[in-house]
Structure formats: structure tokens, C-alpha cells
Amino acid sequence: MKNSPALATFIAFARKEFHHIFRDRRTIMILLVMPVLQIILFGFAITTEVRHVKVGLLDPLPDQATRRVADRLLASDYFDLARVLHTPDAVEQALRRGEIDLALIFEPHFHRHLHGPARLQLVVDASDPNTSALFTAYARRVITDAALEIAPPVAPVITTETRLLHNPAARAAYNFVPGVMGLILMLICAMMTSISIVREKETGTMEIILVSPARPLMIIAAKILPYLLLSCVNLATILLLAVHVLGVPVAGSLFWLVAVSLLFIIVSLAIGIFVSTLARNQVTAMLVSGMVLMMPVVLLSGLIFPIEGMPAFLRWLSALIPARWYISAVKRLMIEGAPVAFIAREALALACTGAVLVLLSVKNFKNRLA
Amino acid sequence: MNAITTERLTKRFGAFTAVDNLSFEVKRGEIFGFLGANGAGKTTAIRVLCGLSKPTSGRAEVAGFDVATHPERVKRHIGYMSQRFSLYEDLTVRENIRLYAGIYGIPTAEIRTKSDALLRRLEFGDWRDRLVRVLPQGWRQKLAFSVAIFHEPAVVFLDEPTGGVDPLTRRQFWELIYQAADRGITIFVTTHYMDEAEYCNRVSIMVDGRIEALDSPRRLKEQRGAATMDEVFRQLARGARRT
Numbered sequence: 263m264k265n266s267p268a269l270a271t272f273i274a275f276a277r278k279e280f281h282h283i284f285r286d287r288r289t290i291m292i293l294l295v296m297p298v299l300q301i302i303l304f305g306f307a308i309t310t311e312v313r314h315v316k317v318g319l320l321d322p323l324p325d326q327a328t329r330r331v332a333d334r335l336l337a338s339d340y341f342d343l344a345r346v347l348h349t350p351d352a353v354e355q356a357l358r359r360g361e362i363d364l365a366l367i368f369e370p371h372f373h374r375h376l377h378g379p380a381r382l383q384l385v386v387d388a389s390d391p392n393t394s395a396l397f398t399a400y401a402r403r404v405i406t407d408a409a410l411e412i413a414p415p416v417a418p419v420i421t422t423e424t425r426l427l428h429n430p431a432a433r434a435a436y437n438f439v440p441g442v443m444g445l446i447l448m449l450i451c452a453m454m455t456s457i458s459i460v461r462e463k464e465t466g467t468m469e470i471i472l473v474s475p476a477r478p479l480m481i482i483a484a485k486i487l488p489y490l491l492l493s494c495v496n497l498a499t500i501l502l503l504a505v506h507v508l509g510v511p512v513a514g515s516l517f518w519l520v521a522v523s524l525l526f527i528i529v530s531l532a533i534g535i536f537v538s539t540l541a542r543n544q545v546t547a548m549l550v551s552g553m554v555l556m557m558p559v560v561l562l563s564g565l566i567f568p569i570e571g572m573p574a575f576l577r578w579l580s581a582l583i584p585a586r587w588y589i590s591a592v593k594r595l596m597i598e599g600a601p602v603a604f605i606a607r608e609a610l611a612l613a614c615t616g617a618v619l620v621l622l623s624v625k626n627f628k629n630r631l632a
Numbered sequence: 633m634n635a636i637t638t639e640r641l642t643k644r645f646g647a648f649t650a651v652d653n654l655s656f657e658v659k660r661g662e663i664f665g666f667l668g669a670n671g672a673g674k675t676t677a678i679r680v681l682c683g684l685s686k687p688t689s690g691r692a693e694v695a696g697f698d699v700a701t702h703p704e705r706v707k708r709h710i711g712y713m714s715q716r717f718s719l720y721e722d723l724t725v726r727e728n729i730r731l732y733a734g735i736y737g738i739p740t741a742e743i744r745t746k747s748d749a750l751l752r753r754l755e756f757g758d759w760r761d762r763l764v765r766v767l768p769q770g771w772r773q774k775l776a777f778s779v780a781i782f783h784e785p786a787v788v789f790l791d792e793p794t795g796g797v798d799p800l801t802r803r804q805f806w807e808l809i810y811q812a813a814d815r816g817i818t819i820f821v822t823t824h825y826m827d828e829a830e831y832c833n834r835v836s837i838m839v840d841g842r843i844e845a846l847d848s849p850r851r852l853k854e855q856r857g858a859a860t861m862d863e864v865f866r867q868l869a870r871g872a873r874r875t
Contacts, residue, residue, distance in 0.1 A: 285722045473682050
């Protein structure tokens with residue numbers, strides 16, 4: 263081979279990393295299958311979407327109007343009639359026992375009051391505030407529509423119409439696909455890289471490599487290459503599943519989506535390297551990347567709890583989490599179809615975090631050798 | 633020419649002097665035993681000589697290069713094997729050889745012919761394409777040593793290479809060391825086994841960061857009226873303040 267020695271060393275080392283990964287059947291299976299499972303789990307089993315809300319109906323004097331309102335509500339996929347109730351006490355009991363999620367209560371002689379204030383009441387089990395807020399809003403919309411049909415207003419009234427842009431059906435997939443992307447890429451890059459570097463410290467092979475003429479930077483580069491490629495495979499898998507199985511469109515530029523993903527992958531790899539300079543053994547590396555890195559990603563990145571609703575301190579803390587910026591960028595590009603200029607802030611945040619982590623890692627690495 | 637020369641080599645960590653004024657020379661092709669109790673400063677000294685750690689003061693030349701100013705050149709001309717088993721268990725025998733040879737920039741064709749010859753000499757036969765994980769202990773040790781000198785270094789540092797190995801395997805291992813020394817490779821070896829110290833051409837004994845004795849095993853025993861190197865070592869180590 264006419265290659266330079268440095269390149270030959272790089273190739274020798276990168277080849278070895280691939281051997282490590284592909285010889286460990288269990289790990290490679292987990293790495294390749296995990297994204298698929300996560301997408302399918304989130305997509306079909308675990309869902310925060312409003313579907314099949316159990317409705318209890320209390321209609322003391324059924325008439326045409328109440329029936330039409332109730333029919334309209336129950337006609338949709340979102341609401342199912344669970345119980346017909348007769349007293350306010352029964353409503354409370356049913357709610358408490360969890361037999362119903364929502365009670366629809368008409369006042370007696372509803373029909374007669376249609377042009378005055380005709381009142382109906384929604385009683386909601388709000389133990390899950392996110393979901394209940396969603397389905398209450400939806401129920402109100404359906405009821406308002408129905409009421410306007412039954413009794414068109416004599417005088418013009420002001421009505422508000424809400425349109426859910428970017429995600430008309432309020433599908434949870436639109437929220438979690440970016441989240442899962444952030445989670446998986448982070449997990450594979452940060453955790454796997456840190457573990458594989460720390461493993462070499464543990465077994466003593468790192469010592470041999472440090473004594474060899476191989477440059478540390480080259481070793482690190484060879485080490486992250488396989489995980490970089492693996493992450494790209496995962497990225498492709500997730501995107502394909504999202505588009506073709508879950509029907510989440512890529513509204514914006516695919517090019518920039520991939521570009522910002524690569525940036526995030528690089529940042530995650532830098533996190534992995536940084537963790538490996540701190541951790542002495544594989545268990546520590548796993549705990550640090552698993553608990554210290556993953557938990558905040560899940561809790562503070564906006565994947566489960568909206569960042570806007572957090573106390574200022576947590577909001578500030580979440581700004582330090584690269585996944586938060588990435589997930590936000592993916593939402594903008596993929597779901598909202600925003601032009602790339604709108605994710606400049608996210609990209610900048612990611613780039614800065616990456617640069618800081620690389621600098622810290624190099625500093626730690628040098629300290630260890632001094 | 634000397635393979636290793638040190639002059640007043642010192643390494644301090646804060647107020648702690650791990651290596652204190654070492655001055656010694658190791659000749660080319662010599663088997664040099666570097667003895668000392670745990671904590672005497674052996675590992676620190678080896679790290680400095682390998683270019684992993686900068687000396688606080690004094691100087692050291694290894695294979696003709698200054699360790700402080702040209703650590704990269706030093707690294708090119710040394711081999712290293714530690715007490716910990718340092719091959720990759722999930723790679724085959726041949727893949728391990730190819731990896732380490734590749735790190736030293738040996739061309740692929742040369743790696744192939746040399747590793748074939750090596751594996752024949754070590755009588756590895758069918759083991760060559762098996763994972764290192766399944767190799768018997770003695771074979772692993774021999775392989776690790778052969779990999780450490782595969783690139784024909786001027787000096788090879790062996791840091792307790794036979795720790796936890798049975799006597800028969802240790803004996804075989806030392807035969808490999810003799811063969812390497814005959815080819816002109818300088819051997820710098822630390823050990824806890826005093827019978828192994830007897831195999832060295834010269835031996836230094838470190839106590840509290842300083843070299844307290846340096847000579848051939850025979851002369852050291854004569855000077856102190858001791859029957860074995862073990863006795864010599866005990867006499868010197870008794871004065872140690874660090875443990």
C-alpha cells in the first residue's frame with residue numbers, strides 16, 4: 263500500500279473497532295433494533311393521543327337537541343359512550359371509579375333554552391392534565407359546532423375557530439419522532455463511545471496504545487467512526503419508519519435535517535469522549551451516560567414535559583442539554599417545515615456545546631498524561 | 633551506544649518525589665532487571681522512560697532520543713508489555729498482530745509474512761484464527777510479548793510481564809526474552825519474582841524512589857553475602873519508609 267503510515271494506522275484501528283462491534287452480537291442487535299422498537303412502541307402502544315375517551319352521559323330529559331349534541335360527540339373516534347347516568351351522584355362515582363373520563367351533563371329542558379343560555383356541563387377527570395386538557399378542548403369544539411347547527415344564532419356572535427397547524431390531528435407521533443431521534447442518537451453515540459473507550463482503559467490496551475506512536479487524536483477518530491456510521495444507519499431507519507409507517511412527513515428540507523442531525527451526532531460523540539476521560543470503569547461510564555445524560559434528555563428536552571411550562575431554573579438547565587436544541591430543531595425542520603434560517607439558534611447552541619466538550623476532553627486527556 | 637541513559641532523572645507530584653535522582657545506563661542487548669517493592673517508583677520511572685510522562689528534572693535518553701523533547705520518536709523505537717493482559721480478547725490471534733503492527737506503520741505485505749513466520753515459530757498452528765479469549769494463559773503471554781517486539785524495537789519495557797503466571801510458563805517466557813536479547817533488543821523488565829531477577833544480566837533495586845543497588849545478580853549477592861537475590865532484596869527493602 264502506498265498509504266501514509268498515519269492513514270494505515272487509522273485504518274488498522276478503525277477496522278478493529280468494527281470487529282468489536284460486530285463480534286458482539288447482542289450489542290449490535292440492540293443498536294440496530296432499538297430504534298425500530300422505540301418508534302413502534304411510541305407509535306402504536308404508548309400514546310399520549312386522545313382516543314376512546316370514556317364518556318358518561320347525564321341527560322335528565324332527552325330531546326332532539328341533546329341527542330344531536332351527544333351524537334355528534336360520540337360519532338368521533340375520540341369519544342365512546344361508556345355509561346348512561348341518571349344522577350349527579352352517579353356521575354361523581356363513575357368518575358372516581360375510572361369508569362368514565364368525561365361526563366356530559368345537560369340541564370333539564372335544554373331544548374327550550376337554546377336561544378337563551380342553554381347550559382350543559384362537562385365534568386372531567388383531570389388526573390392526567392395533558393390528556394384531559396386536550397380532549398376537553400376537542401369536546402368543546404364539537405359541542406359548539408353542533409350547537410351552532412341546531413340553533414343558528416339570530417344575532418351575529420363572535421366565534422373562535424382553532425386550527426392546529428403542522429399537526430392537524432394532534433398526533434403524538436409529531437412530537438415523539440423528534441424526541442426519539444434525539445434519544446437514540448444520544449444513547450448510541452455518547453454511551454457506546456464512552457463505554458468502548460473506558461473498556462480499553464480497564465483492560466489495559468489503552469496503555470499499549472498510548473505507548474505506541476499512534477496519535478491520541480487519530481485513535482479517537484478511529485474509535486468514533488463506527489459509531490458515526492451506525493448513527494447514520496439509525497437516523498435513516500427512524501426517518502424511514504416515521505415517514506412510511508407513522509406517516510409523519512418531512513415538511514422541511516431533508517438536507518438540512520440530515521445536516522443538523524450530523525451536528526448533533528458529533529456533539530453526542532464529543533459527550534461520549536468527555537465522559538470517557540472522567541470515568542474509570544465501564545459501569546461508571548454507563549451510569550454517567552445512562553442516568554446523568556439520559557434522564558435530563560427525557561425530562562428536560564421537551565419530549566415529555568413542555569419546556570415552556572417549566573420553572574425558570576429548569577428552563578435554564580434545559581438550555582444546557584444538547585438534545586433539547588436538537589429536538590427543537592428537528593421539530594421546526596421536519597414538522598413545521600421551517601426554512602433553515604429559523605434553526606440558527608439551535609445549530610449555534612449545538613456547535614458551541616460540541617466545541618466546549620472537545621476542548622474539555624483534550625484538556626482532561628492531556629492532564630492525565632502529564 | 634547505550635539503549636537507555638538517565639542523568640539525575642527526577643519526577644515529583646507536588647511534594648511527593650516518586651522518582652529521585654536516577655542515574656544509570658543500560659547497554660544495547662542487555663537484560664536489565666528493574667526491581668523494587670510496590671510504591672518504590674518503578675511504574676512512574678517506566679512511564680517517564682516511555683515518553684508518557686515528562687520528567688520534573690534531569691534527563692533520560694531512550695534508543696538515542698530524549699524522552700522530554702522527542703517522546704514521539706522514543707515511542708517509535710520501544711515496545712511495551714504490561715502486567716495486565718493487553719491483547720484484544722474479541723479479536724483473533726492474527727487480527728491482534730495485524731492491529732499492533734499496523735499501529736507501528738508496518739506495510740501490510742510485511743505484516744503477513746512476518747506474522748506467518750512468528751506463528752510457525754511459536755507453534756500456534758490452529759490457534760491463529762481463533763479468538764484470543766479462548767487461548768490458554770501461557771500462550772496469551774507469549775503472544776503478548778511477541779506482539780510487543782513485532783516491530784523490532786530497540787528497547788522493550790516489560791512491566792511485571794509474568795504476574796500470576798505458573799512457573800513452567802514463566803520459564804518458557806524467559807526463553808523468548810533471551811531470544812529477543814540475542815537479536816539485539818534491549819530488555820527492561822520489572823518483576824516480583826526474585827528467581828527471575830537471577831536471569832537478568834544486571835539488576836537495579838529501587839527503594840523510596842532511589843536506586844540503592846545496581847550490579848549483576850552474582851556481584852550483588854557476593855557484596856552482601858547473600859545466597860539468593862531474594863535475600864539481597866529483603867536486606868535493601870527493609871530500609872524503605874514508603875510501603
